[in-house]
Amino acid sequence: MPTAKELLAEGRARLTAAGVAAPALDARLLLQHAASLATADLVAYPEMAVSAPAAVTFHTLVERRALREPVSKIIGMREFFGREFEVSRAVLDPRPDSESLIELCLAIIDTHGARQVLDLGTGSGNLLLTLLAERRHLTGLGIDLSQEALKIAFRNATALGLVSRCDLMCGRWFEPVAERFDLIVSNPPYIETAVIDSLQPEVRLFDPRKALDGGPDGLECYRAIAGEAASFLAPGGHVAVEIGDGQDAAVTQLFNKNGFESAGKGLDLSGKPRALAFRSV
Ligand SMILES: C[S@@+](CC[C@H](N)C(=O)[O-])C[C@H]1O[C@@H](n2cnc3c(N)ncnc32)[C@H](O)[C@@H]1O
Structure with a gap:
């Protein structure tokens, strides 16, 4: 042996x-x-x-x-914010940089007393479930286009003992949503379509394309979310989104155009803006 x-x-x-x-x-x-x-x-x-x-x-x-299959997808597990999440080829591999979005959301929750959270493009559920696990008073709804991703999110909710505080629904962004929320969080696809084929194989071959593709300029999902968010926010509510490298100004402008002002920023591990928060003006 x-x-x-x-x-x-x-x-x-x-x-x-x-x-x-x-x-x-x-x-x-x-x-x-x-x-x-x-x-x-x-x-x-x-x-x-x-x-x-x-x-x-x-x-x-x-x-x-x-x-070039990532280790996380081979072993079916990825650690995020100190917890283990089941992952597969149906979901984006949760990234350490997304932890800055969690920190930004926790600061908003603690400062403004948010209780209901909506996660658009929930994937493995890592963002929503981390927030629910970190703050036991929260309830949440996760939306995704992908049924396969939602099955993984449900298993993660079960493994973390969060099913009773978490709903999951299939649909396009706000389409299945009927309530208003104190916090809307999203890490939407934000890679420019033309760039995807030049990404490293671990990403381009093993993350789902619909988790990556942000349209020709990478901003399509932010347009959709910024355009509708106000109708799904409770009074005094916030939106917090992850952004790609260099998208800070463009995403801020999109939210400004839709009646939002900046309400905070999170930096990634290399010190670049990676998460932006907004509230209605
Ligand atoms: C970048 S991944 C984020 C996954 C997870 N929230 C995370 O942070 O690791 C984006 C997710 O959005 C979903 N998605 C893409 N377009 C969507 C749409 N129009 N409506 C709802 N979900 C969508 C994808 O299926 C994918 O799970």
Whole structure:
């Protein structure tokens, strides 16, 4: 039987050859998954023997990663804001940068006492469910065009014990919505259509296109959301959206044109504006 150390070296070499960005880390995560090991096991006992079936599974997973499938989609799980979320090819892989949108929303909730949250384009449910888990007084509704995504969001709501405070509905943006909300949150698709084919394979091949494509100028979804948001906001309510790199001014202008003023900003891990908040003037 091969040792963990030998398998890790093989995996790292295969992933390096395939051009994967973090080959050692990814090999370790895949071995942990294949052999049901904790990080501490691999650090403390690198010479431990790995069973033949686990080694076969590991090699299969490494080949998938070599084809640039993200580790999260291979193991079916992604950590977001300290919680685990089921993911699949039906949903966008939750991004660490989206945690700045969560921080901005929590500040709004705490300052203005929001109680009902609407999440447009909920995907895996990571934004809505994180907010509900962080603030136990909230209830929420998540909307998505994709039934497959909503199935994942429902399983995540169940796993986090949040089903009783969370509704999920299928439709285009506000189409299925009949109430008003204190906070509307969205991380809509915001990549320019022409740019999608030049994105790294992990994104272009494994995130759903309808989670990425923001139309010719990347702003189509913001136009739709800014145009209708006022009709679905309770008095004093806020809208908070994630934006792509360099979209700060254009998205602010769109909301301004629709009767909103800026009400806060969140920066991503590299210090760029990544989340914007607005309220009705
Ligand atoms: C960028 S992903 C965000 C997923 C998740 N909220 C997150 O932050 O990781 C955008 C989501 O919007 C959904 N979507 C795209 N167009 C939509 C529309 N017109 N109405 C509702 N949902 C839409 C996609 O299916 C996708 O799940």
